[in-house]
Amino acid sequence: MPADVPAVAEPARSDQQDIYAVIDLGSNSFHMLMVKVVGGSVQVIGRVKRKVRLAAGLNENLVLSRRAMKRGWECLALFAERLQDIPPQNVRIVGTATLRLARNVKTFLHDAEHILGHPIRVISGEEEARIIYLGVAHTSNCEQNRLVIDIGGASTEIVIGKGFEPLKLSSLHMGCVTFLDAYFADGLLTEDNFNTAIAAAEHTLAPILPEFTGLGWQVAVGASGTVQAMQEILIAQGMDETITLERLEAIMQQAVVCGRQDQLSLVGLAQERRQVFPSGLAILIALFRALGIKGMTLSGGALREGVLYSMLPELQESDVRHRTIASLMVRYHIDQQHANRVADMAQSLAQQLSPRWSLTAFDGLGLLHGAALLHELGLLIEYKNHHHHGAYIISHSDLPGFTRAQQQLLMALVHNHRADINRELIAKQTMTSVLLTVRLSRILRLAVVLSMRRRHEALPNVTLTGKGEQLVLQLPAGWLDQHPLMRAELEQEVQYQQAAGWELELQ
Known part of the structure; x- marks a missing residue:
């Protein structure tokens, strides 16, 4: 040797x-x-x-x-x-x-x-594309056709799939390292260099376009360092995590202003990504233009995760989000019977409001269900601030099946499921409206209070109606007089919501 x-x-x-x-x-x-x-x-x-x-x-x-x-x-x-x-x-x-x-x-x-x-x-290019897709499928939740793109150093993998099944895949000979050497070798970040690199990528993409655009997709995710770097830049510059062609072209102009590769300085761009970011950006712009991608988010996994889950058949749960939540419930000793009780109550309240309140955007109902199941996540640490502890655990955990923005919303809901309401945390949501976050928080809080006796037979039959953002909670006649502790808790909840500027009335 x-x-x-x-x-x-x-x-x-x-x-x-x-x-x-x-x-x-x-x-x-x-x-x-x-x-x-x-x-x-x-x-x-x-x-x-x-x-x-x-x-x-x-x-x-x-x-x-x-x-x-x-x-x-x-x-x-x-x-x-x-x-x-x-x-x-x-x-x-x-x-x-x-x-x-x-x-x-x-x-x-x-x-x-x-x-x-x-x-x-x-592994072959097609095998790499297949494994990348499985890595994405095992770490993210999607029931529609999904476009997956991974820009590597010397190849770019493109896959359309549904669930765990790749339907169309391709591996192309273009990557951020090879394009760096071919189109940015002079160290200049000029529009000419970018346009030449973009045109070369579009030329490489041309033969596969009819089959991919013909098959179609509803969701686009990126599984590469380029996409991660781009998302970090957007968030650092005050935007949400969705990558669009307009934003890509704006970041390209920021790079052009820097002039040279060794002077590239973009807010949010990590030092380790600086060298290959311009070439990866050029390829990503070509992909957006050629494929007509409207928006893209970052996947939670790719090649390594695809290889990993192939060794773990017992974890190949078809519902990735369910697997993640079930694991957290086991690891943090959550009372599963009570968690499901709260989740059922939250679902019932949401259904009563659904004609007037739009709760389906951003998978709002699914995230409400997840937050209800995890609302006692922090109890293992201590009771008084368990909502804070639960939010911290969610914020700092790997949660396959949830995007970064969905994880933020889940954290905000768990944090605000009881006691004082943190409006600042709600306002920081990047992908969904503040209004949706407020509405989900209010429903979860009521579900938690109404389920406080931790017995199914003790749950009251309630009606929740809304007029604008005003909520009216109706309980059976005389029920509050027969349950003074519940009355006190509900009256306290009215005060909490009023302090946050939310109107809640008991009848």
């Missing part, structure tokens, strides 16, 4: 059968994801990412340079140390576009596998 290749890892000696690792040898970066299966869900216990820029070492003859291979080997030596404590059968390592293209790939793989002590599987 060459002298500059790091030493081989020792064999795994651990019996920790519930720990898994996936390594993705990408064309721009190498990633390692480590998880532990806890309570019917996966808990991330480690992420390691190193920018290797393997694609930059691929010459016109598709020969990978020794320097690029060495960068890769040095990175894998870091990963190898973490793999020593994981059962071999729980480790998967995949190589993507650059390793598919390199004619001398066997040289790289020979030493890479020696360093890691595990086999490396170089």
Whole structure:
């Protein structure tokens, strides 16, 4: 073995059968994801990412340079140390576009596998697209046709699927590293450079457009670092998380103003993404223009998650959001019977208001149901501020099945399900209207109070009506006199809502 290749890892000696690792040898970066299966869900216990820029070492003859291979080997030596404590059968390592293209790939793989002590599987472009789609499907909730796009270092995968089934997929030879070298090699961020890169991407896309646009989709998600970087920029600049063509072109103009690659400074752009962001942005603009994409959000998973869930058949729940909520309920010892009682009451109240109040936008009813099931998430910590603790847990947890904005709304609902109402938290919602958040909060609060005795037979038959934003809660005649504690709680709730500027009347 060459002298500059790091030493081989020792064999795994651990019996920790519930720990898994996936390594993705990408064309721009190498990633390692480590998880532990806890309570019917996966808990991330480690992420390691190193920018290797393997694609930059691929010459016109598709020969990978020794320097690029060495960068890769040095990175894998870091990963190898973490793999020593994981059962071999729980480790998967995949190589993507650059390793598919390199004619001398066997040289790289020979030493890479020696360093890691595990086999490396170089997957085809179509297989990569399929796995990326499954990673998205296992971490996000969507019942409609979904367009998934992943811009890598040397390839871009495009998939249309429904549920867990990819319907049409393609892998194209264009990526943020290869386009950087081809169209931004002079280090200039000019309109000419951007337009040339965009035109090249559109030309690459042209052959696949009829089949993809003919099949159609209702939801578009991005699973790449470029899409993540773009979303972070939008949020940092005071916008919501939806990426549109207009916003992409506006960010491109901000980049052009910077003039040079080494002077690129955009509010919200992480330093580690700066080098390949312009080329990724050009490809993303071409995708939006060619495919007619109206809006795109960021997926919660991609290639690594697709590989991971293929090892975990017991977690391949068709309803991703249900799996996430069920796992939280188990891990934080939520009283499931009572949680369902509150969720049923919230649903009943929402149905009574639905003719007058629009609650279906942004999957409002689904998020109301989730918040009801999780409203006591923080009780495991302590009672007095359990609504704050629950909101903190939601805000800082990985929640497959929920977008970032949906997670924010879920957090706001749990935080505001009792006691003083935090209007500032409601106003910070990025994807949905303040009005919808207010309406869902009011329904959840009433459902919690009405279910306070934690017995189904103690639930009153109530009627909730609305006129504008005024709510009237009607209870059976004499019921409040027979239940003085409930009366006190409901009267206190009237005060809470009035303090927030919301009118609630008891009858």
